[in-house]
Amino acid sequence: MRRSAAKRVEVLAAAGEVVAARGADATRFSDVTAATGVGVSTLQYYFGTREDMLIAVFRHAAEREFELVGESLAGLTDPWERLLAIARHLGSDLSWRLWVESWRWASRDAEVRADVLADYTRWRELIAANIEADDPMRVARQVLALIDGLALPVVLGDPDVDRAAANELLEDALARLLGRSPAL
Template sequence: MTERRSAHRRTEVLSAAGEVVAARGADGTRFTDVTAATGVGVSTLQYYFGTREDMLIAVFRHAAQRDFDIVGERLAALTDPWERLLVIAGHLTGAVGSETAWRLWVESWRWALRDSGVRADVLGDYRRWHELIAAEITAGGFGGTAPPMDTARLILALIDGLALPVALGDPGLARAAARDLLADGLARLLGRRTPPL
């Protein structure tokens, strides 16, 4: 029971630490910042994670898995591949909900440039998203001559391209506009007719 409580508390701390990293950036986040946000002492954070860098890597991994879990829960209620693709894409762009996850994704990219372990994690996450999107393309029998994995790569590139301005709060790209552009782009890539925006 105590181990379960400790694991649950560690998960809560990771979620709260993610909010801190999203707000302050990974380079600006210290144990004391997470302590201020959680009430968990520095010594407990060191016990949970070891070093500050290990805590940040754990935050990135937790956030990435949380995104997969959230999307998985939403997909469980849907059967239409087009609707499922829109859910995946909408979540990943931050066009729906909070952009905290996307800010953490950007921070993990930055760390991946100089840390081979984080790089492997980020590339593994991309692979998982590509596979998920490609599976929906296959299930939907969407048109196009490109292999589903190639189309999935293009879709994720489109998602990333729309997500960054949303995460940065670009006044020229509201969430609703990003969502509409995304749906239009997906329809074009998949050879699907959609009503004009």
């Protein structure tokens, strides 16, 4: 990777932290400059507009999550174990905060909406490929709903749904959904 491309990736990661902390609407080039030491003119060179920077942040975060899940799946061959690895991933608080911000933008921006929907398609396809059921895509949609529904209280700090509780609930729900004995 060329040095400038590597620096752009570093800036995207740092900008993601700023967006997660401040929210997309409140994030400015100057905030990212303060966090990275990279000048506003360099940010404009990398991204063009602030909106383009935010879209790039969302895309980068989504790709990074796919990479991380791919790493956790490496070496796993059993579909059930692969499905559990996907469900347990849940992502970091940072990645979920960025995901929520991308949902907010997607509700108003057709380009971001297309990206978010494409990401959902990728997640559904990955999950469906590891489901042994009559209609794996339907079950994959249900699995995504479970993951999204449990990740939000985790990110918000719900004392009754920490990561361990969310993983336990996910495993139990997946087992029931797929006709396996729940691990209680």
